[in-house]
Amino acid sequence: MALYVQKFGGTSVGSVDRIKAVAERVQRFRSEGHQVVVVVSAMSGETNRLIELAGQINDDPTPREMDMLVSTGEQVTISLLAMALHRLGVAATSYTGAQVGIQTDSAHTRARIQKIETDDIRADLDDGQVVVVAGFQGVDEEGNITTLGRGGSDTTGVALAAALGADECQIYTDVDGVYTTDPRVCSAARRLETITVEEMLEMASLGSKVLQIRAVEFAGKYNVPLRVLSSFEEGPGTLIVAEEEESANMEEPLISGIAFNTNEAKLTVLNTPDVPGVALKILGPISDAGIEVDMIVQNVAPTGDYTDFTFTVAKSDFRQTQRILEQQVLPSLGSGEVRGDDRIAKVSLVGVGMRSHAGVATRMFGVLGQEGINIRMVSTSEIKISVVIDEKFLELAVRSLHTAFGLDQQNIRQEG
Template sequence: MSLIVQKFGGTSVADAEKIRAAARRALRAQQQGAQVVMVVSAMGKQTDVLVDLAGQVCDDPPAREMDMLLSTGEQVSVALMAMAIHDLGGKAVSLTGAQMEIRTDSAHGKARIHSIGADRIRAHLDAGRIVIAAGFQGIDVDLNITTLGRGGSDTTAVALAAVLGAEACEIYTDVDGVFTTDPRIEPAARKMDCVSHDEMLELASLGAGVMHSRSIEFGKKFNVPIHVRNSGVFTDVPGTIIGPLSESADRAVSGAALTKNEAQLTVAGVPDKPGVSLALLESLAAANISVDMIVQNRGADSLADISFTVLDTDLPAARAATKKAAEMIGAREVRQGDPVSKVSVVGLGMASQPGVARRMFRALASAGINIHAITTSEIKVSCLVAREQGQEALRVVHREFELHIPPATVATIADSLAAAKEAKVADADAVIARLQGMEELRIDGCDLDTTQALLTLRNVPDKPGIAAEIFEAIAHRGVLVDLIVQSIGQDGLTTVGLTVPQNDIAESQKLVAEIAARFGGEVTAEPNVAILSVTGVGVRSHTGVGTRIFRALSGAGINVELIGTSEVKVSVVIAGEHAAKALTATEEAFADVIG
């Protein structure tokens, strides 16, 4: 008998009528022959109401007691849902996180799942009951109630689907599926039938509001197809499958996203030597702060700048942690930049179709939008822009890549479900072993590219069109740029670092120098560098990944010249002569989590 997990968010259970509608959906699935687990969020704005009540009682509520309070919202929902199913003639049982043995760490407010006990759930399913599971919550080793933070119910649902071996995890929400971008900002946004786990991981981390990145991490790790559907009573839109397949292999870009509320910090005048990045990241990790974009360009006069972004909500804690680290490493100052937004394009096709960054930079420049910082990966290009230009920047790149037009060849929902089912033929013992540490860090591997050279452009005017001009000139000569990092500007100037194949360094340096000369900039080249990358699901959301990398390199006496990050990869540029030693040190640092 097949098993499905259905998750209903707060807007889908906001009142009695919607609860009964969700109950009918679950009963219909059971009547069609499936065992059903429902994961339910708190009703409507109930969580906000509870947070407000806590604020009225106490200025600074203890984190443990906030978890105790907030978990009650889901308990109300699951009990009401079970009552509705009973009233409609079905059999159901409601279970809290503790009753499902969802074991987490003790990070109140953003706990991570360690394991889930499936025996009780399976017993109820085998008895013909629909299991109504409280989302968003678990218990730690001391039996304290914990909550999973943003997107916690999505995380609960996909985690249960992984543990139970579900055919799919259906996420019912108030939208029709996953769109090429936010339709509230760009009316021409188009619903996709399929999007890959890898693409959705990047899109979710970039602010696409349909799913939280942690739930996509589970889907990727355990090959769970996630079916996003509209919970409306009168809609039968097929939705979108987040699974192994991209919508189309023919397109370089599948979607665009905007993270509206980013704050930027720069540690200026950092000694350009081993260990300084480590001190900064250790301080941020100790404060449990996830860094979003982090860029470090090669230093001048033995000094470098390290810039990074965090969400606005994390800014006060991040600023305090950064100032502490800056004092330790002897940095000149810590600067807080103007409010920014991050616009990004994502697509599996970028790995085989060059020119995406160049097109994006030119489109933004033509719209008069200045780029404050750049990071890239194989399937993503991200640019920081002024916050007031963020929404226009998203519309510009969506139009540039014609995402409103369906691709010529499209993978269907059935194709993605079939591919996921085929991929599930795996070693059952290995899957069970991995489930014991569900949200623990797992690294796919450490990779080394020793074919690269590094160009650094300093004192480049921080204005629209500069990045586009640089990369158009290089692309015109057929040179493939791998890593691109543009630092956050200061005093109207910025620094751009890029890696190109070693065989192309002489021609690339000449081209870039001609451009830089027109603006009074300067270019330096290092013909032999290596790009060291650590790849794995959740490397950005696990705050200790960067710390491990930089501790390993610092211990080996290796300096970092350039940093680039994405949701699934952290890359650093180092001197080519240290490549083998750096790889060995990094593999040893991650030996316990590789595989």
């Protein structure tokens, strides 16, 4: 007998029929003798509907009241799922985050979990019940309802699995696992049987939307076996593991996947004085405006007197960042010129194999060069290489790199 924590997202519980299908899946696990805790999101579109309602009342509602409002979406789902389980003869009890003892800090709309009380959950499980928990929410020390931010149900699932010492946390979604890249861009993309926590964190941060980053971090910190599965078809999914076991297959690809992000814009401040503190003068006002900066490149002129400072931000922040540079930064520098481009994309190779194999970057640059794709910026880490290219070349770049690094093969990361 195993203990599973199963999380179902909004698409998976998007209608009454889908909630019934989830109940049938849970029933199969119970009939095999397993204990099950189910974490659910609000029905697809419900959170957005509630946010729109709030906007019709007040265009600047307090974070506390927003948490009170949007947390009701999950309350609907847990009760409906418990009813569906009862209909199948499965004993089940539903709980909100507060009722189940998920205690958080008081940062409304972006709270972080501090601890989870598990006594009541364990008692219900020992009594043969399925425990149905509202994801995305908790309660602070003052008894206020809090929410964990977008995608927070993933974090709830992993946190419960860690607190209960579950055998596996299963994330059910509308895809059947983690792929080498987006199949909509590259039809040769393949589902990975396994991927490491490190790789998954990089993939998530670089544009892959399969899992919330905080959930992956939680899984890595508490060594929770995490599996991504489809709600709509049977299959083994993708298992996210702490470390990849050394493979006996010497031809195994060095790269696990290719991530990309088109929500990028590039800005360059040209001909700025190359003096100490210039980076702070450029980025300080941008940070003060709450804008996050991603990649940064600084090129110093041969004379050493001037530098070109280039960085990327989210495309939605492009115009605001441009205004800050022109209206605040350039006057403080006394010179310079701003140029911007919001038609770029970031393409990244991810793989723990980079640690022990040289030449990955050279090979990547060679493939892009052969396709006539110019590289605008480069960023690297131990297990990642990212390049900024013109957005129009995105699909060509992804497909070419996918083939060049052997990711088209059927036998990628096969277990056993």
